[in-house]
Amino acid sequence: MDLKTPLYDAHLEAGGKMVSFAGYMLPVQYKDGGVIKEHLAVRNQVGLFDVSHMGEVVYEGKDALANLQYVLTNDFSNLEVGRVRYTLMCNENGGVIDDLLVYKCSDDKYLLVVNAANRAKDVAWMKQHLFGEVAFSDQSDEFVQIALQGPNAKEIIGKLTTEEEIPKKYYSFTENANVGGVTCILSRTGYTGEFGYELYCRPEDGIKLWKLLLETGKEYGIMTCGLGARDTLRLEAGMPLYGHEMNEEITPFETDLSFVVKMKKENFIGKQALVDKGEPKITRIGLQLTDRGIVREGADVYFNEKKIGQTTSGTMCPFINKACAMALVERDAVEIGSPIEVEVRGKKITAEVVAIPFIKK
Template sequence: MDLKTPLYDAHLEAGGKMVSFAGYTLPVQYKDSGVIKEHLAVRNQVGLFDVSHMGEVVYEGKDALANLQYLLTNDFSNLEIGRVRYTLMCNKNGGVIDDLLVYKCSDEKYLLVVNAANRAKDVAWMKKHLFGEVEFSDQSDQFVQIALQGAFAKEIIGKLTKEEEIPKKYYSFTEHADVGGVTCLLSRTGYTGEFGYELYCKPEDGLKLWNLLLETGQAYGIIPCGLGARDTLRLEAGMPLYGHEMTEEITPLETDLSFAVKMKKEDFIGKQAILDKGEPKITRIGLQLTDRGIVREGANVYFKGNKIGQTTSGTMCPFINKACAMALVKKGIVEIGSSIEVEVRGKNLTAEVVAIPFVKK
C-alpha cells in the first residue's frame, strides 16, 4: 500500500489529483491549475512542491568521507561545510545505481538525498559497502521536504528568515535556519532550472511550513505544483531523470555527466569498468520537433535512414511552447543543427538536434 506524506490532506483540500508514485500517493496536478499553469507559475512567479518522498541518509564518523569517496563518483575531499555536491553512485560495471546530492554538515557528518524509487535499493547498497569508523542511518521518515521554486522564492524566504541564515550561493545550505518559526535545513537547490530553495523539516512541522510558504507567497502568485509540472520543468531545463537518462546499464560518461565523475581520484566503485569501456560510444542529445506532434520516451531516432538511438524523455515544453526530447544516440554521428527523424506511432517526424537545456533564461 502506498505511503502518504504529512501533507497528504493539504493536497486533497487544494484539489490535488492524487496518483501512485515511487511508493507514495502524491499530487500529479491540482484541479484549479493543471500542469501547464503550474509549470508557467514556476517559470514566471513561484511554485511550491511536496517532495517528501525523496530519501535522506546520513553518514557520521571519522571514516564518513572515506566511505563517500569510495562509494560515489564525485570528489568530496574539497567539499566545504555548508555546501552541496551532485554525484552518481555506480555499480561494479559502471552503470548508475542512482544520482544524488551530498550535503556536508561537518567534517564527520554528511547528509545524502536519494531518489524515492531507489531508496530501498540505495540503502541496501550503501550498507553493504560500509567500512571503518562510520555510522549509517536511513532518516527518510524523519523529514518533510518542500521545494520553493521560481523567481520570487528569494522574496518569500526573505520575509520569513534572517538574512544571515539564507544560503547565498547555488548549492549551499544552512543546516539550522529559522523559517517563520520552523527549524529547517534551508538549501539553495532545486530540480526545475529556476532560482529556488529546498527546505527540510520535521514531519510534525511540515503542514505549518507548507501553509506558511503558501500564505507568504500569495502576494507573488504562488500556487502548489504537482509531479507533472516537476517533470516538464526538469525536462525543459535539460535535467536527467533516473530510469530515463540514467540506468544501471548506462555509465555516467555515456549520458554526459562526466562533470560529476572524477576519474583522477582514488578508486571508486565502477571506476575500473568505466576505464575498461574506454571512450563512450553513445551520448545524450536534445531534440526539438519541427513537425507537429509530441515525442515520448522509447522512440527510435534515425539519421539519414539509419537508427542511431532512442529517446529517453519527451514532452511539450510549456514555457518555450516546443515539443522537445532527450535521447541517447551513437556518438559522433550528429551535431547541433542536424536534422533527424523520430518514430512516433509508426510515423517518422522530423526534428532538429538542439543544445541542452531547452529553456534559455
C-alpha cells in the same frame, strides 16, 4: 500499499489529483492549476512542491568521508561545510545505481538525498559497502521536504527568516535555519532550472511550513505544483531523470554526466569498469520537433534513414512552447543543427538536434 507524505491532507484540501508514484500517493496536478499553468507559475512567479517522497540518509563518523569517496563518483575531499554537491553512485560495471545530492554538515557528518524509487536499493548498497569508523542511518521518514521554486522564491523566504540564514550561493545550505518559527535545512537547490530553495523539516512541522509558505507567497503569485509540472520543468531545463536518461546499464560517460565523475580519485566503485570500457559509444542529445506532434520516451531516432538511438524523455515544454526530447544516440552520429527523424506511432516526424538545456534564461 502506497504511503502518504505528512502533507497528504493538505493536497486533498487544495484539490490535488493524487496518483501513485515511487511508492507514495502524490499530486500530479491541482484543480486550480494543471500542468501548464503550474509550470508557467514556476518560470514566472513561484511554485510549491511536496518532495517528501525523496530519501535521506546520513553518514557520520571519522571515516564518513572515506566511505563517500569510495561509494560515489564525485570528489568530496574539498567540499566545504554548508555546501552541496551532485554525484552519482555506480555499480562495479560502471552503470548508475542512482544520482543524488550530498550535503556536508560537518567534517564528519554528511546528509545524502536519494531518489524515492531507489531508496531501498541505495540503502542496501551503501550498507553493504560500509567500512571503518562510520555510523550509517536511513532517516527518510524523519524529514518533510518542500521545494519553493521560481524567481519570487527569494522574496518569500526573505519575509520568513533573517538575511544571515538565507544561503547565498547555488548549492549551499543553512542547516538550522529558522523559517517562520520552523527549524529546517534551507537549501539553494532545486530540480526546475529556476532560482529556488528546498526546505527540510520534521514531519510534525510539515503542514505548518507548507501553509506558511503558501500564505506568505500569495502576493507573489504562488501556486501549488504537482509531479506533472515537476517533470516538464526538469526536462525543459535539460535535467536527467533516473530510470530515463540513466540506469544500471548506462554509464555516466554515455549520458553526458562525466563532470561528476572524478577519475583522478584513488578509487571508487565502478572506476575500473569505466577505464576498461574506453571511449563511450553513445551520448545524450537534445532534440526539438520541427513537425507537429509530441515525442515520449522509447521512440526510435533516425539520421539519414539509419536508426541511431532512442528517446529517453519527451514532452511539450510550456515556457518555450516547443515539443522537445532527450535521446541516447550513437556518439558523433549527429551534431547541433542536424536534421533527424523520430518514429511516433509508426510515423516518422522531423526534428532538429539542439543544445541542452532547451530553455535559455
